[in-house]
Amino acid sequence: MGTLWLGLLVLLVPSQLHSLPLLTTERPGPPAPSQDEVMFAKRYLEKFYGYGPSQSDRQRRGAVSPATADDRLCAAVKQLQRYFGLPDNGRLTPDTLALMRKPRCGLSDVEPFHNTWRWKRSTLSYRISSYGPTASVSAKVHRAFRRAWRLWAEVTPVRVRRRSRRDADIVISFHHGDHQDGSPFDGKGGALAHAFLPGDDLGGDVHFDEEEDWSFNSTGFNLFAVAVHEFGHALGLPHAMDPGAVMYPTYSFLPDLRLAHHDVQAAQRMYGINPKYASLFYKRPPPRTPDKCDPNLSFDAVTELQQEIVFFKDRFMWRKYPTSDEIGISLIRGLWPDAVPHNMDAAYENVEMNQLLFFKGSQYWVIRQLNLMAGFPSNISDLGFPPRVQAVDAALHFRFAHLTVFFTGTECWRYDEQQKTMEEGSPAPIDQQWPGVPSHLDAAIFYKGFVYFFKGGFQYKYDPEVKYVISRRPAGHMLGCRGVPE
Numbered sequence: 001m002g003t004l005w006l007g008l009l010v011l012l013v014p015s016q017l018h019s020l021p022l023l024t025t026e027r028p029g030p031p032a033p034s035q036d037e038v039m040f041a042k043r044y045l046e047k048f049y050g051y052g053p054s055q056s057d058r059q060r061r062g063a064v065s066p067a068t069a070d071d072r073l074c075a076a077v078k079q080l081q082r083y084f085g086l087p088d089n090g091r092l093t094p095d096t097l098a099l100m101r102k103p104r105c106g107l108s109d110v111e112p113f114h115n116t117w118r119w120k121r122s123t124l125s126y127r128i129s130s131y132g133p134t135a136s137v138s139a140k141v142h143r144a145f146r147r148a149w150r151l152w153a154e155v156t157p158v159r160v161r162r163r164s165r166r167d168a169d170i171v172i173s174f175h176h177g178d179h180q181d182g183s184p185f186d187g188k189g190g191a192l193a194h195a196f197l198p199g200d201d202l203g204g205d206v207h208f209d210e211e212e213d214w215s216f217n218s219t220g221f222n223l224f225a226v227a228v229h230e231f232g233h234a235l236g237l238p239h240a241m242d243p244g245a246v247m248y249p250t251y252s253f254l255p256d257l258r259l260a261h262h263d264v265q266a267a268q269r270m271y272g273i274n275p276k277y278a279s280l281f282y283k284r285p286p287p288r289t290p291d292k293c294d295p296n297l298s299f300d301a302v303t304e305l306q307q308e309i310v311f312f313k314d315r316f317m318w319r320k321y322p323t324s325d326e327i328g329i330s331l332i333r334g335l336w337p338d339a340v341p342h343n344m345d346a347a348y349e350n351v352e353m354n355q356l357l358f359f360k361g362s363q364y365w366v367i368r369q370l371n372l373m374a375g376f377p378s379n380i381s382d383l384g385f386p387p388r389v390q391a392v393d394a395a396l397h398f399r400f401a402h403l404t405v406f407f408t409g410t411e412c413w414r415y416d417e418q419q420k421t422m423e424e425g426s427p428a429p430i431d432q433q434w435p436g437v438p439s440h441l442d443a444a445i446f447y448k449g450f451v452y453f454f455k456g457g458f459q460y461k462y463d464p465e466v467k468y469v470i471s472r473r474p475a476g477h478m479l480g481c482r483g484v485p486e
């Protein structure tokens, strides 16, 4: 059986290689946005990216030729795409629209913030002037807000205390719709909350949208998570482009929410360092967002996605586009539903079925057109794995052969995508089928005639025709990180 396998693969690969240039004609371009989607996008860009006649007139005063409305829209879309690590083609692609639909903070991503907008005192007071839908659980609300302030107070000398006095510096309240501050809320989803920069009157105030489904756990929107972000604004911090930062504009819930390295730096630049900071964070420094050029970087999974290659790490991903050298980092949940797991084990795209599959532990998820398909996550035993296999390390898909090879420890399994069964002869030892390829892999991808395997800090380029590892490079090589030559 083993020999049959080998022969089959050698036969298959050259034809795959030669048919690759035809790929571009296989896929229709993304659908044009509907009228409603364009209207929605314009409203979003007006609110968060300064798009709009009045705004741009102000910005462009003195410009020789006023740009057309289309140019301005395109420029605003590009700005958003750069912010969120998408290729900046200026078009309202399905990915761009999916991102705009993610719940987020109501503050702009491009408003100029200045270091001068900070509190001059280090002891501040806040009061809660209305509880909206959380009135019946006010003790939980107090606890969530106290914990949220504490995160900022642990890293800076700022102290924030709850007061019932009317003249508190920061007033926290719940509102719905237009609440007379120039930034109406928009009902469920969309903007969840907003805050005002430090200052008198409204300055430092924090408003939560009363129409959201607020929670103290992972359902709906977690009040503590949103409060940490908004309190950052109330202290004067702007939005961060770093997707690992609490100050990133879109909502995300993590069970163990902490300020990220970026947040801590931004707050400490403004207010200085808490004298206890070093001892508090010595054992567990604030998390840093992975750097694609870190020589120690390893990937969780790598997959093709239409014309792109996507590299996954923790809750982040890098998307390598054929048309752009810019490779931005973004959140997995900035594109796909929250159900898609962080720290996944493997991923691959089934082009024929127009599906994307993600694996973690003994479960797998199937995504189609950015949505989770009904019935998932499901158990990998469905694919024909015996109970002893509780996770896969890597998945390697050959689109023209309708074949997926799964790697588990020292073994590999061939899954026939048409018959939907494991091929006979599975599993086989990796060192027999893929000479020179390490076991216990992180990720694998078939790309332009070569197979790239990832393990630890390295990428192994494998020539399937001669069955030979032809190079070993830093894992981030395909992301443009050349590292130290070997």
Ligand SMILES: *[C@@H]1O[C@H](CO)[C@@H](O)[C@H](O)[C@H]1NC(C)=O
Binding pocket: 215, 216, 217, 218, 219
């Ligand atoms: C979250 O809390 C709500 C209200 O206490 C509860 O109904 C819900 O089941 C909880 N959800 C989870 C995932 O624990």
Ligand SMILES: *[C@@H]1O[C@H](CO)[C@@H](O)[C@H](O)[C@H]1NC(C)=O
Binding pocket: 294, 295, 296
């Ligand atoms: C890489 O990891 C090793 C061992 O964990 C560590 O000593 C080294 O400092 C790390 N290098 C970088 C650049 O993080």
Ligand SMILES: *[C@@H]1O[C@H](CO)[C@@H](O)[C@H](O)[C@H]1NC(C)=O
Binding pocket: 362, 363, 379, 380, 381, 386, 387
């Ligand atoms: C998947 O099925 C296996 C048995 O085939 C079982 O051991 C495992 O716990 C199941 N995983 C989940 C997440 O239900």
